[in-house]
Amino acid sequence: MANTKELSVEEKLRALYDLQLIDTRIDEIRNVRGELPLEVEDLEDEVAGLTTRSEKLKQDLDGIDEQIKSKKAAIEDHQAAIKKYTKQQDSVRNNREFNSLTKEVEFQELEIQLAEKQIKELKASMEHKKEVISNSKEKLEAKSSHLKHKKSELSDIMSETEKEETFLAQKSAEFEALIEERLLAAYKRIRSSVRNGLAVVSIERGASAGSFFTIPPQTQVEIAGRKKIITDEHSGRILVDSSLAEEEREKMQQLFAQI
Incomplete structure (x- = not known):
């Protein structure tokens, strides 16, 4: 179902991070099956x-x-x-x-x-x-x-895992529908180009999660302001602030608990 109103940048970031959390959980399920x-x-x-x-x-x-x-x-x-x-x-x-x-x-x-x-x-x-x-x-x-x-x-x-994966795939599709086509395409492109499938990551201790490259203080302030989509210049990943990430993780944990 297509989104009927224009999302704010913060809403876009939340939707992207939620989608990332769902897709990561699907990846984990599929990794259990492995080869x-x-x-x-x-x-x-x-x-x-x-x-x-x-x-x-x-x-x-x-x-x-x-x-x-x-x-x-x-x-x-x-x-x-x-x-x-x-x-x-x-x-x-x-x-x-x-x-x-x-x-x-x-x-x-x-x-x-x-x-x-x-x-x-x-x-x-x-x-x-x-x-x-x-x-x-x-x-x-x-x-x-x-x-x-x-x-x-x-x-x-x-x-x-079938029940959980089916539920998550449905939720993934729902969150994709909230995200504009250009941004969703960028998310999928980044996700397919990185080994762990993480296209959206939070700032942890001054660096993007899983990276040793420090994010400049001014950039961190802009990320926390949630006024524009900012990507990591080293990995190309979309960046969100740690507070937003924590809030969405808690929300998604409640969603996953429903399964």
Whole structure:
């Protein structure tokens, strides 16, 4: 819902700091999850890959088995041909026919030897693939177990934080709606460029929170006056005075306590 009236600078600063406190709390919740969602996603990809590979290897085994059956059937055909040609040799009329049949028998014997050699190679390939399948199965079981554990871990964290994160995301959107587009864009730009996501910080002991650079006294007076938006010349962060920050922290603590 868009803001219907122009906010004063102080109201803008309060809204910005409130938004920062809410977004920081959301960051903390997401940090609890850490790399878990990515770990789960990576494990799911690994399990899917291993499953596909195992299925492919099993299909290869079926294919090899069919080839072996085909070779064995061919051997039987060659053996039957040898019997036929050998029997025909008993009734030949001349040496030329006998020699021709002898060559046919020799050819069939060579075909049998070739088929037997191919069967041996196919069986060796089959044993190798069975070993790979066994190793893949062990790896798949281990990864699946690990995935189940990580999913359970993530589910537990999500169930604990989902309600709070949803509530805070809604509040974040509400406070964003209070802030003019240009200022909100600056807030988001600063927030994305700093490691800890702090785009709005208070003055603590003469320096911006988390910084060792002292803010000049005159600038501190201007910040406390809450008449204009002032940024830290070193970090680019938007600065608020400590009193305002403390007041808004107390207000936000009450809001968070509602969850």
